Amino acid sequence: MGTKLKDLMNNPKEAFYKGHFACAGCGSVLALRHAIGAIADKVILVVPACCTSVYQGSGKGVSFNVPTINTAFASSDSVASGIKAAMEMKGKDVHVVVWAGDGGTADIGIATLIGACDREEDILHIMYSNNVYSNTGGQRSGDTPIGARTSTTPDGNTTARKMVPFIMMADNAKYVATASVAHLTDLVDKVKKAVSLKGFKFIQIDATCPVAWKVDFSNSIEVARLAVQTGIWPLFEWDRDIGKVTISRPSQKYLDKEHRKPITEWTEIQGRFRGITEEQLKALDADTDRQWDFIKKFL
Amino acid sequence: MVGKTVTLTGNFAAGKAAEMAKPKVIAVYPITPQTDIIEYLSGLVSSGKLDARFITVESEHSALAACAGAAWSGVRTFTATSSQGLLYMGEWVFWSGYGRLPIIMPVVNRCLAPGWSIFVDLQDSMAFRDAGWIQIYTKNNQEVFDTVLQAFKIGESKDISLPVMPCLDGFVLSHTTAKVELPDPEEAYSFVGDYSDPVVEVDVDNPWAYGGLVGPEQFNIARRDLMKAMERAKEKIIKVNKEFEETFGRSYGNGLIEQYGDDDADLTLITMGTMGDEADEAIDQLKQEGYKVNGVRVRTFRPFPVEDIVRIAKKNRKLFVLDRAVSFGHEGPLRIEIEAVLKRHNLDIPISGDIVGLGGESVPFKRIMKIAKEALRS
Numbered sequence: 001m002g003t004k005l006k007d008l009m010n011n012p013k014e015a016f017y018k019g020h021f022a023c024a025g026c027g028s029v030l031a032l033r034h035a036i037g038a039i040a041d042k043v044i045l046v047v048p049a050c051c052t053s054v055y056q057g058s059g060k061g062v063s064f065n066v067p068t069i070n071t072a073f074a075s076s077d078s079v080a081s082g083i084k085a086a087m088e089m090k091g092k093d094v095h096v097v098v099w100a101g102d103g104g105t106a107d108i109g110i111a112t113l114i115g116a117c118d119r120e121e122d123i124l125h126i127m128y129s130n131n132v133y134s135n136t137g138g139q140r141s142g143d144t145p146i147g148a149r150t151s152t153t154p155d156g157n158t159t160a161r162k163m164v165p166f167i168m169m170a171d172n173a174k175y176v177a178t179a180s181v182a183h184l185t186d187l188v189d190k191v192k193k194a195v196s197l198k199g200f201k202f203i204q205i206d207a208t209c210p211v212a213w214k215v216d217f218s219n220s221i222e223v224a225r226l227a228v229q230t231g232i233w234p235l236f237e238w239d240r241d242i243g244k245v246t247i248s249r250p251s252q253k254y255l256d257k258e259h260r261k262p263i264t265e266w267t268e269i270q271g272r273f274r275g276i277t278e279e280q281l282k283a284l285d286a287d288t289d290r291q292w293d294f295i296k297k298f299l
Numbered sequence: 300m301v302g303k304t305v306t307l308t309g310n311f312a313a314g315k316a317a318e319m320a321k322p323k324v325i326a327v328y329p330i331t332p333q334t335d336i337i338e339y340l341s342g343l344v345s346s347g348k349l350d351a352r353f354i355t356v357e358s359e360h361s362a363l364a365a366c367a368g369a370a371w372s373g374v375r376t377f378t379a380t381s382s383q384g385l386l387y388m389g390e391w392v393f394w395s396g397y398g399r400l401p402i403i404m405p406v407v408n409r410c411l412a413p414g415w416s417i418f419v420d421l422q423d424s425m426a427f428r429d430a431g432w433i434q435i436y437t438k439n440n441q442e443v444f445d446t447v448l449q450a451f452k453i454g455e456s457k458d459i460s461l462p463v464m465p466c467l468d469g470f471v472l473s474h475t476t477a478k479v480e481l482p483d484p485e486e487a488y489s490f491v492g493d494y495s496d497p498v499v500e501v502d503v504d505n506p507w508a509y510g511g512l513v514g515p516e517q518f519n520i521a522r523r524d525l526m527k528a529m530e531r532a533k534e535k536i537i538k539v540n541k542e543f544e545e546t547f548g549r550s551y552g553n554g555l556i557e558q559y560g561d562d563d564a565d566l567t568l569i570t571m572g573t574m575g576d577e578a579d580e581a582i583d584q585l586k587q588e589g590y591k592v593n594g595v596r597v598r599t600f601r602p603f604p605v606e607d608i609v610r611i612a613k614k615n616r617k618l619f620v621l622d623r624a625v626s627f628g629h630e631g632p633l634r635i636e637i638e639a640v641l642k643r644h645n646l647d648i649p650i651s652g653d654i655v656g657l658g659g660e661s662v663p664f665k666r667i668m669k670i671a672k673e674a675l676r677s
Contacts, residue, residue, distance in 0.1 A: 044501055046368070058512040067501045069371055070510035072390045075364035078356055082324055082368025082376075083501065085352035089323040089374055094503050112364070115357030 003185040011037035019063040022055035025217030027181040027207030048076040050101035077116035102143035124201040130209035138212040147280035174199030176238040182225035214271020231260040245298035309472030310335035316447035319487035322377035324369035326354040330384035359384040363391035370400035373500030382409035396431025401454035409469040418659020419469040421624040555604035562614040564593035580664035620652035
C-alpha cells in the first residue's frame with residue numbers, strides 16, 4: 001500500500017483530540033492515533049474493558065473523535081457483529097473495528113473473538129498487545145511472554161504466550177497480521193488493507209506499556225523495535241485466499257536467525273525481565289523459534 | 300380487522316408477534332424450552348419473509364451483546380432465552396437495562412440447576428429484578444402474543460427506552476398449543492410502529508462515546524433517569540394496554556395487574572404467570588361453594604404495580620401470595636414486594652403466602668382451592 005511517513009500526518013481526521021488519559025510513552029495510544037486515524041472518516045470503534053476504555057477520557061471530556069462503544073469485557077466482537085448487522089440493514093458502509101487489549105482478546109474475550117471469526121463477520125479486531133492486564137495493575141495474561149515479571153507472576157511467567165494470530169489463521173480468518181508501534185507505516189498499511197477486505201480480519205500490535213514493562217518512557221519505541229530485531233515479534237501477513245504468509249518488510253531480514261540480535265538486547269532494557277533465569281531465557285528463545293517455525297510452514 | 304384464529308404454542312405465539320414487529324437484527328443462542336421461537340424466526344429470515352440479520356452467536360452472553368450493538372445502532376432488536384441462558388447473559392442483562400437499550404427478549408421461565416430440570420418456575424427472571432428491565436408475566440398463549448407485540452411499543456418509546464422481558468411459563472405455555480387470535484400482520488405492525496426515533500444511535504458523522512468512564516455526578520444522573528423511566532413505564536403500559544384494547548379488542552386488567560373477582564372479598568389470592576389462570580378457575584369454583592375470594596395476577600413485576608396493590612389492600616380483608624420462586628433466607632419475591640408496599644402505606648392487613656410450583660411442580664386449580672380454604676380458616 002506504500003504508506004509514507006509524511007502520510008501519517010494526513011489522516012482523513014484525527015482519531016482523538018487532546019485530553020486523553022494515557023501514560024507517557026503508551027504504545028496503545030500511539031497505535032490508535034495512526035491505525036484508527038487512517039480510517040477515521042468511516043470507523044465505529046468497539047472497546048471492551050481495557051486501558052483504552054479509561055484513556056479515552058471521562059464524562060464530557062472524552063477525547064475520541066470517532067464513535068466509540070464501550071462494552072463489557074468478554075463481548076466486544078459480538079457487539080461489533082450487532083453493530084455491523086444493523087449498519088448493513090441501514091445500508092451504511094462503515095468499518096466496525098474492535099480495539100481490545102490482550103486480556104479482552106486472548107483470555108476472557110477469546111470465545112467472542114472466535115465466534116465472530118467463524119461466522120465470518122465483516123469486522124476488524126485489533127489487539128493491542130501489552131502482554132499484561134495493564135489497566136488493573138499489570139497481572140499476567142495469556143499473552144505474557146516467558147520470564148516476564150507481572151504482579152501475579154513475581155518469579156517470572158513460566159509458560160509460552162498464547163499466539164492469537166495463529167489461532168485466527170486456524171479459524172479461517174480472512175486476514176491476519178502482526179504489527180508494531182515501531183513500524184507505524186507498516187501498521188497503517190495493514191489496517192487499510194484489512195478494512196478493504198470483506199470478512200473477519202485480525203491484527204495484533206506489539207504495543208509497549210512502559211509501566212508494566214518497566215521501560216523508560218523514552219525507550220517505548222526502541223523496545224518495540226528491538227522486539228522485531230531480536231525476532232521476538234515477527235511481523236507478517238496472512239491472507240486466507242492466497243493461503244500464504246508474507247513476512248513484512250521490517251522482519252524480512254530476521255527470517256534467518258543468524259541476522260537477529262540476541263534476545264537479551266530486548267530483555268535487558270525492560271525491568272520486567274530483571275532476574276530472568278538462564279532457563280527462562282532459553283525457554284523464551286525456544287518459544288521465539290517455535291513462532292518462526294510455525295510461520296515458515298506457510299511461506 | 301382481518302385477523303384469524305389459530306392454535307399455537309406459546310413459543311410460536313412469541314415468534315409470530317416478533318415476526319409482525321419486523322425486528323432488523325436477531326441474535327440468538329439455543330436453550331430449551333426457548334428453541335422454537337428462534338427456529339421459527341430463522342426460517343422466516345432464510346426464506347426472505349422477514350428482512351432481518353439473524354446472528355447465531357456462540358453464547359447467550361454474546362446473543363445479548365450483539366443485540367446491544369444493534370440497539371446502539373438504532374434498529375429494532377429481538378432475542379429470546381431461558382433459565383441458565385439468562386444467567387449466562389447476566390452481565391449484558393444489566394448492561395442493556397442500565398444502558399437503556401430497548402431490546403425485546405421473551406424469557407421462557409425455567410428453573411435453575413441443580414438439579415437439572417427443564418420445567419417451569421420463575422427463579423430465572425426473578426434473579427434479574429434489579430437489572431432495569433420491564434418484566435411482564437403472561438397467563439396464556441394469547442397473552443404471550445399480545446405482550447410481545449406490546450413490548451416493542453412500550454420499550455422503544457422515546458420517553459421509556461428500556462428493554463422488555465415478556466415472560467412465559469416453560470412448557471405450560473411454551474410447548475402447549477392453545478387458541479390464539481392473530482391480527483392482520485399489517486395492522487399489527489402499524490400498532491407497533493417504526494422504531495424511528497431511538498434515544499441512542501451510533502453515527503460516524505456525529506461521534507459520541509457510549510458506556511465510558513463517568514464520575515459519581517453523571518453516574519447518578521443516569522441512574523435517577525432510569526428510575527424515572529421505570530415510573531413512566533407504568534403509565535405507558537397502562538396506555539398501551541388501552542390502545543391494544545381499542546385496536547384488537549383485548550386487554551389484561553389495567554396492564555399492570557389483572558383482577559378476577561370482587562373487591563369486597565374475604566381473601567385475595569395474588570399470583571403471577573399461568574398460576575393466575577388456575578387461580579381464576581379456583582375462584583369460580585370457590586364462589587359456587589359460597590366463598591368470597593378475589594384474584595389478582597401481577598402482570599408487571601417491574602415496574603411493580605404499587606398503586607394497584609395499595610388500592611386492593613384497602614378494599615380487602617386478607618391477602619395470600621402464591622410465589623413460584625424463592626429468595627432464600629427470606630420469602631417468595633412477590634410476597635416480599637407486597638409486604639413492603641403494605642408497610643410503606645401503613646396498611647394493616649393480614650398477609651400470608653406459600654411457595655409452590657418449583658421445578659415444574661403442577662399447581663392445578665384444585666390445589667389452589669385447597670390453599671385458599673386453609674388461608675380463609677387461619
